[in-house]
Amino acid sequence: MTNTDTRVVEQPPSADEFASLRGLIGWRNPSLSVIQQSIDTSLFWVSLYRNNKLIGCGRIVGDGAMYFYVQDIIVHPKYQNCGLGTIIMTYINQYIEQTCQPGATVGLLAAKGKEAFYEKYGFVTRDGNTLGLGMCRFI
Numbered sequence: 001m002t003n004t005d006t007r008v009v010e011q012p013p014s015a016d017e018f019a020s021l022r023g024l025i026g027w028r029n030p031s032l033s034v035i036q037q038s039i040d041t042s043l044f045w046v047s048l049y050r051n052n053k054l055i056g057c058g059r060i061v062g063d064g065a066m067y068f069y070v071q072d073i074i075v076h077p078k079y080q081n082c083g084l085g086t087i088i089m090t091y092i093n094q095y096i097e098q099t100c101q102p103g104a105t106v107g108l109l110a111a112k113g114k115e116a117f118y119e120k121y122g123f124v125t126r127d128g129n130t131l132g133l134g135m136c137r138f139i
Contacts, residue, residue, distance in 0.1 A: 005050055008087060012045040017054040021074050043068065044099075046091035048075075048084055055079045058088040060095055068100060070108035070118075089121055109136055 012018070015036040019029045029035065039045075043064050048056035056075040062068040070092055075084045096106055110118050115125055126134045 006055070006084065006087070007049045008091065009047050009049070010045065010091065011047060012039045012042065012059070013047045013054045013057055015039060018057065018072075021054050021057065021076060022072070024077055025074055042071075044092070044095045046088055048087065050079070056084045056088055058092050060092060064099075065101075066104055068096065068104060068106045070106065085117060089118075093121055107134075109134060 013021070015032045018039065019032060019035055022029055038061075042059045042061050044060040046058050047054060054076075056079065058073040059071050060068050061071050073085060073088055073092075075082075075088070100106060106123075108118060108123060110123075119125070124131075126132065
Protein backbone atom coordinates (compact mmCIF):
# COMPACT_ATOMS: atom_id res chain seq x y z
CA MET A 1 0.00 0.00 0.00
CA THR A 2 1.17 3.48 -0.76
CA ASN A 3 -0.10 6.59 0.94
CA THR A 4 -1.50 7.70 -2.43
CA ASP A 5 -4.03 4.85 -2.02
CA THR A 6 -5.36 6.65 1.03
CA ARG A 7 -8.13 9.26 0.97
CA VAL A 8 -7.86 11.81 3.79
CA VAL A 9 -10.93 13.76 4.92
CA GLU A 10 -11.28 16.32 7.69
CA GLN A 11 -14.51 14.88 9.01
CA PRO A 12 -15.49 12.16 11.46
CA PRO A 13 -16.20 8.58 10.55
CA SER A 14 -19.64 7.13 11.27
CA ALA A 15 -20.20 5.79 14.77
CA ASP A 16 -20.23 2.25 13.40
CA GLU A 17 -16.93 2.73 11.56
CA PHE A 18 -15.31 4.32 14.59
CA ALA A 19 -16.51 1.58 16.95
CA SER A 20 -15.29 -1.09 14.55
CA LEU A 21 -11.83 0.46 14.23
CA ARG A 22 -11.56 0.86 18.01
CA GLY A 23 -12.53 -2.78 18.44
CA LEU A 24 -9.87 -3.94 16.00
CA ILE A 25 -7.14 -2.52 18.24
CA GLY A 26 -8.70 -3.96 21.40
CA TRP A 27 -10.43 -0.89 22.84
CA ARG A 28 -13.75 -1.27 24.60
CA ASN A 29 -16.69 0.62 23.15
CA PRO A 30 -19.59 2.30 24.90
CA SER A 31 -23.01 2.27 23.22
CA LEU A 32 -23.29 3.68 19.70
CA SER A 33 -25.36 6.59 21.01
CA VAL A 34 -22.51 7.57 23.36
CA ILE A 35 -20.00 7.19 20.54
CA GLN A 36 -22.14 9.41 18.31
CA GLN A 37 -22.40 12.08 21.01
CA SER A 38 -18.62 11.99 21.43
CA ILE A 39 -18.12 12.28 17.67
CA ASP A 40 -20.53 15.22 17.48
CA THR A 41 -18.88 17.18 20.30
CA SER A 42 -15.30 16.78 19.07
CA LEU A 43 -13.47 19.88 17.86
CA PHE A 44 -11.67 18.37 14.87
CA TRP A 45 -11.46 15.06 13.01
CA VAL A 46 -9.25 13.54 10.36
CA SER A 47 -10.25 10.19 8.85
CA LEU A 48 -8.31 7.98 6.45
CA TYR A 49 -10.03 5.67 3.99
CA ARG A 50 -8.84 3.01 1.58
CA ASN A 51 -11.38 1.49 -0.82
CA ASN A 52 -14.06 3.39 1.14
CA LYS A 53 -13.13 1.58 4.38
CA LEU A 54 -11.94 3.48 7.46
CA ILE A 55 -8.30 2.57 8.10
CA GLY A 56 -7.30 5.37 10.47
CA CYS A 57 -8.48 8.43 12.32
CA GLY A 58 -7.64 10.99 14.95
CA ARG A 59 -9.37 13.86 16.63
CA ILE A 60 -9.10 16.82 18.97
CA VAL A 61 -11.41 17.21 21.93
CA GLY A 62 -11.50 20.01 24.48
CA ASP A 63 -13.00 23.40 25.20
CA GLY A 64 -11.76 25.03 21.98
CA ALA A 65 -10.06 27.87 23.85
CA MET A 66 -7.57 26.88 26.56
CA TYR A 67 -7.51 23.08 26.49
CA PHE A 68 -7.13 20.72 23.57
CA TYR A 69 -6.55 16.97 23.76
CA VAL A 70 -5.30 14.73 21.00
CA GLN A 71 -7.53 11.68 21.15
CA ASP A 72 -8.08 8.37 19.38
CA ILE A 73 -5.13 8.29 17.01
CA ILE A 74 -5.97 4.89 15.56
CA VAL A 75 -4.60 2.98 12.57
CA HIS A 76 -6.09 -0.34 11.46
CA PRO A 77 -3.67 -3.14 12.48
CA LYS A 78 -3.24 -4.20 8.83
CA TYR A 79 -1.96 -0.72 7.93
CA GLN A 80 0.23 0.09 10.93
CA ASN A 81 3.86 1.09 10.34
CA CYS A 82 3.02 2.49 6.89
CA GLY A 83 3.17 6.19 7.81
CA LEU A 84 -0.55 6.67 8.35
CA GLY A 85 -0.09 7.82 11.95
CA THR A 86 2.22 10.52 10.61
CA ILE A 87 -0.45 11.64 8.15
CA ILE A 88 -3.01 11.83 10.95
CA MET A 89 -0.66 13.80 13.21
CA THR A 90 0.22 16.19 10.37
CA TYR A 91 -3.45 17.17 10.07
CA ILE A 92 -3.82 17.31 13.87
CA ASN A 93 -0.77 19.60 14.13
CA GLN A 94 -2.09 21.89 11.39
CA TYR A 95 -5.33 22.28 13.34
CA ILE A 96 -3.41 22.98 16.55
CA GLU A 97 -1.18 25.58 14.90
CA GLN A 98 -4.13 27.34 13.26
CA THR A 99 -6.45 27.22 16.26
CA CYS A 100 -4.56 27.38 19.55
CA GLN A 101 -3.80 30.79 21.02
CA PRO A 102 -0.80 31.59 23.27
CA GLY A 103 -1.34 30.06 26.69
CA ALA A 104 -3.34 27.08 25.42
CA THR A 105 -2.45 23.57 26.55
CA VAL A 106 -2.49 20.58 24.20
CA GLY A 107 -2.37 17.22 25.93
CA LEU A 108 -2.68 13.55 25.16
CA LEU A 109 -2.49 10.15 26.78
CA ALA A 110 -0.09 8.03 24.73
CA ALA A 111 -0.55 4.28 24.52
CA LYS A 112 2.29 2.44 26.24
CA GLY A 113 5.33 2.38 23.99
CA LYS A 114 4.06 5.15 21.68
CA GLU A 115 5.56 8.10 23.57
CA ALA A 116 8.48 8.55 21.15
CA PHE A 117 6.03 8.91 18.25
CA TYR A 118 4.38 11.91 19.93
CA GLU A 119 7.69 13.46 20.99
CA LYS A 120 8.34 14.11 17.27
CA TYR A 121 5.39 16.53 17.43
CA GLY A 122 6.63 18.48 20.45
CA PHE A 123 4.90 16.54 23.22
CA VAL A 124 6.89 15.87 26.38
CA THR A 125 6.59 13.01 28.81
CA ARG A 126 5.26 13.91 32.23
CA ASP A 127 7.88 12.01 34.20
CA GLY A 128 7.08 13.50 37.58
CA ASN A 129 10.18 15.69 37.78
CA THR A 130 9.13 19.03 36.28
CA LEU A 131 5.43 18.27 35.83
CA GLY A 132 3.35 15.82 37.84
CA LEU A 133 2.73 12.39 36.42
CA GLY A 134 -0.26 12.13 34.10
CA MET A 135 -3.35 10.51 35.51
CA CYS A 136 -6.69 9.27 34.22
CA ARG A 137 -9.84 7.60 35.47
CA PHE A 138 -11.75 4.96 33.54
CA ILE A 139 -15.49 4.56 34.04
